[in-house]
Amino acid sequence: MLAAVPRLAEPYYITLVLPAFAYGIALLGFNLLFGYTGLLSFGHALFVAIGAYGAAVLSSKLGVRSFELIVLIAGLAAVVAAIPVALLSVRYVRIFFGILTLAFGMLFHSFLFKFYDITGGDTGIRVLRPSLFGNDFKELDKIAFMIGPFYYYCLALLVLLGLVMWRIVHSPFGLHLAAIRENPRKALFLGVRVRLFRFIAFLISAFYCAVGGAILAINIGQADPELAYWTHSGELVFMTVLGGFANFFGPLVGAFSFIFLKSELMGATQYWRFFLGVTLVLIVVLFPRGLIGLAQDLWSKARRQ
Amino acid sequence: MRQVRSALIETVGIGKAYGDFVALQDVSLSIAEGELVSIVGPNGAGKTTFVNVITGLLKPTAGVVRFKGNDIAGIGPVMLAKRGMARAFQLVHIFPAMTVAETIAVAVLSQTGKSLRLFGSVKSDEALRSRVREVAAIFGLEGKLEAESRLLAQGEKKLLDIASAFALAPEVILLDEPTSGVSSADKHSIMKTLIDAGERAGVKAIILVEHDMDLVAEYSSRIVALQGGKVLADRPPRNSSAMLRSSLPWWASSSASGRGRTDRCSPSSASPSISRTAES
Numbered sequence: 001m002l003a004a005v006p007r008l009a010e011p012y013y014i015t016l017v018l019p020a021f022a023y024g025i026a027l028l029g030f031n032l033l034f035g036y037t038g039l040l041s042f043g044h045a046l047f048v049a050i051g052a053y054g055a056a057v058l059s060s061k062l063g064v065r066s067f068e069l070i071v072l073i074a075g076l077a078a079v080v081a082a083i084p085v086a087l088l089s090v091r092y093v094r095i096f097f098g099i100l101t102l103a104f105g106m107l108f109h110s111f112l113f114k115f116y117d118i119t120g121g122d123t124g125i126r127v128l129r130p131s132l133f134g135n136d137f138k139e140l141d142k143i144a145f146m147i148g149p150f151y152y153y154c155l156a157l158l159v160l161l162g163l164v165m166w167r168i169v170h171s172p173f174g175l176h177l178a179a180i181r182e183n184p185r186k187a188l189f190l191g192v193r194v195r196l197f198r199f200i201a202f203l204i205s206a207f208y209c210a211v212g213g214a215i216l217a218i219n220i221g222q223a224d225p226e227l228a229y230w231t232h233s234g235e236l237v238f239m240t241v242l243g244g245f246a247n248f249f250g251p252l253v254g255a256f257s258f259i260f261l262k263s264e265l266m267g268a269t270q271y272w273r274f275f276l277g278v279t280l281v282l283i284v285v286l287f288p289r290g291l292i293g294l295a296q297d298l299w300s301k302a303r304r305q
Numbered sequence: 306m307r308q309v310r311s312a313l314i315e316t317v318g319i320g321k322a323y324g325d326f327v328a329l330q331d332v333s334l335s336i337a338e339g340e341l342v343s344i345v346g347p348n349g350a351g352k353t354t355f356v357n358v359i360t361g362l363l364k365p366t367a368g369v370v371r372f373k374g375n376d377i378a379g380i381g382p383v384m385l386a387k388r389g390m391a392r393a394f395q396l397v398h399i400f401p402a403m404t405v406a407e408t409i410a411v412a413v414l415s416q417t418g419k420s421l422r423l424f425g426s427v428k429s430d431e432a433l434r435s436r437v438r439e440v441a442a443i444f445g446l447e448g449k450l451e452a453e454s455r456l457l458a459q460g461e462k463k464l465l466d467i468a469s470a471f472a473l474a475p476e477v478i479l480l481d482e483p484t485s486g487v488s489s490a491d492k493h494s495i496m497k498t499l500i501d502a503g504e505r506a507g508v509k510a511i512i513l514v515e516h517d518m519d520l521v522a523e524y525s526s527r528i529v530a531l532q533g534g535k536v537l538a539d540r541p542p543r544n545s546s547a548m549l550r551s552s553l554p555w556w557a558s559s560s561a562s563g564r565g566r567t568d569r570c571s572p573s574s575a576s577p578s579i580s581r582t583a584e585s
Contacts, residue, residue, distance in 0.1 A: 173420065183398055187411065
């Protein structure tokens with residue numbers, strides 16, 4: 001269905017689907033930590049930004065055009081950056097974990113903002129069009145590239161990383177993460193190395209967020225400090241809750257509905273932030289299991305009748 | 306000397322002080338293969354501290370604690386499980402949203418070295434599944450494998466908690482009031498299940514912290530009474546009960562509360578029948 005979108009929809013909507021792919025990938029990782037391990041991070045925009053700046057630096061400063069290399073290097077850079085953050089953060093849970101990750105996110109934001117010579121300050125760094133499997137599609141203009149080859153490339157990446165994540169959450173590793181979420185003390189006495197598992201889950205989530213960030217940056221054509229700002233971390237949480245964090249597909253649903261909801265609201269009213277807030281409140285109060293949970297309830301109700 | 310050599314757990318002159326408060330003082334004892342040792346004593350006697358020391362959770366301030374000849378002072382729960390000792394707590398610890406099978410699988414997997422496999426499959430692991438069924442069957446949970454833990458009856462939750470500890474295939478298991486919150490009629494069937502499970506799972510020694518003196522007297526091979534952080538008595542049940550009964554008021558009272566069990570299970574029935582009305 002998503003593969004048919006470029007042929008059916010207007011280019012404007014197709015450019016919206018791309019960020020939805022990007023956030024879909026990022027949230028798959030984010031939810032491994034949140035929904036599966038029970039750790040709510042308020043700083044994961046940090047890793048999205050690392051992915052975006054990675055794509056920017058590699059493409060416009062180091063001349064790396066291969067998108068495969070960009071994704072891999074940006075992802076690994078995020079993993080390396082995540083090591084100290086995770087080492088410190090996974091010692092804590094709940095609000096303390098949230099605040100620590102928030103602090104690291106803000107630290108990186110001010111680094112991007114202040115170190116003008118390296119990061120371009122508030123204007124950021126331009127991101128150049130990458131090549132896909134060595135093909136740079138010179139014959140296509142920017143829009144044609146985005147809604148053509150790049151679109152399918154990102155869709156394939158989403159499917160691939162989705163399958164990998166599906167395997168991870170259904171593996172022994174994933175089962176241990178669930179045990180840690182449900183009762184970390186009991187998990188310890190069953191021989192589960194709680195901190196090590198949290199640490200690894202954190203690194204995986206950072207990788208996914210960076211891959212999402214790289215796609216996002218290419219879509220925008222620019223990496224700027226707003227990507228690392230705490231409200232962006234908040235949006236990651238918003239999307240996950242909107243879709244439903246208890247379900248594997250919740251974050252994907254959340255990413256797509258958030259992007260389209262935001263775009264429709266922005267087109268309809270200048271008070272779109274207010275309406276987004278109201279939506280979040282309604283979701284949390286009325287449908288704590290998110291849109292997926294709502295759909296499941298409606299489905300089971302329809303079947304009973 | 307022979308006794309020391311065959312000891313599974315051995316403490317020598319254990320002391321634990323919190324600032325000025327002395328919780329344990331010069332506790333030396335050894336627990337050998339084949340024993341079911343009950344730790345008894347009034348509140349504040351040092352039971353919890355002692356149990357925390359011999360399970361490597363607390364570092365003693367004096368003395369040595371060894372498990373199978375190795376020092377285990379303060380090694381923590383993960384290493385403890387690896388070395389072969391499991392522990393279940395008085396309050397029920399379960400994974401509410403996980404099924405019975407998943408809960409037991411966590412314990413089985415954590416000891417196999419498969420736990421860090423990111424791309425393995427839990428569902429298609431036949432060896433794991435049969436081991437999970439085997440453990441569940443010992444505790445009469447084989448019909449509930451796919452039930453979510455939070456939906457189990459209180460007694461079943463308790464059994465699942467203990468079953469997951471047995472799933473670690475421990476040599477020694479420490480049970481903190483395994484029958485608390487269970488009706489007195491069912492206490493005996495739980496104790497029988499536990500002892501039966503211990504034998505079937507190859508557990509070499511069971512340590513019990515228990516308030517119900519009828520249970521203690523009936524099932525222990527040895528009773529260790531603590532008071533004021535010291536060992537007051539350490540002997541087989543028949544010898545100790547008369548002496549303790551006369552000297553300790555809490556013994557008599559807690560013993561009386563466990564009386565009147567006319568509806569006891571017959572000794573031949575080892576299957577647990579947990580009362581659904583039992584509350585903790």
